[in-house]
Amino acid sequence: DAGITQSPRHKVTETGTPVTLRCHQTENHRYMYWYRQDPGHGLRLIHYSYGVKDTDKGEVSDGYSVSRSKTEDFLLTLESATSSQTSVYFCAISPGTGTFYEQYFGPGTRLTVT
């Protein structure tokens, strides 16, 4: 299995509070992604990174920010959590450069915003 972990695995927070989710990889892969999974929508891309300090928006980026200061870590921040951000969040990694099909997913983080 690819070395990819997410923390925390579960979190309950209140509306309006900031939340940061962490994705950590030991594969030295260049690309990292954050997806959210919601019933009826499958997984949707929030943000992705193509290198240290290089990030870009996905299809559902409003209300989220990301940072990548090291190859191994990709942080997803909800500046002020809302109930609509209750979801399961997945991180994924890929080596890139012709091998994008080798995309590995983390175990997911279930976030509940009350």
Added chain:
Amino acid sequence: AQTVTQSQPEMSVQEAETVTLSCTYDTSENNYYLFWYKQPPSRQMILVIRQEAYKQQNATENRFSVNFQKAAKSFSLKISDSQLGDTAMYFCAFMKLGSSNTGKLIFGQGTTLQVKP
């Protein structure tokens, strides 16, 4: 923009029988990958099978095979000899290729498959 549609929210099959999950997609791209992912109750996303659009031959992985119809933009998954461990949600996904490729996946809504003993 690309879209992926799975029109079967739920399906069931008897153990040892064959089941086919449907997926259609919309794109103007000519170079892309298509995938089927499995998500069991553990929530882990597991790659089941991959198809390169430039390949006419349908991909096969043990009991899993696809029917890739590029002109019709259809990509169905056939599971033969269904096993109880196949019970999961299955996602169809699209990835555009090319010089600006970033590996972004576009997923369908998912199909929940239950294998009954």
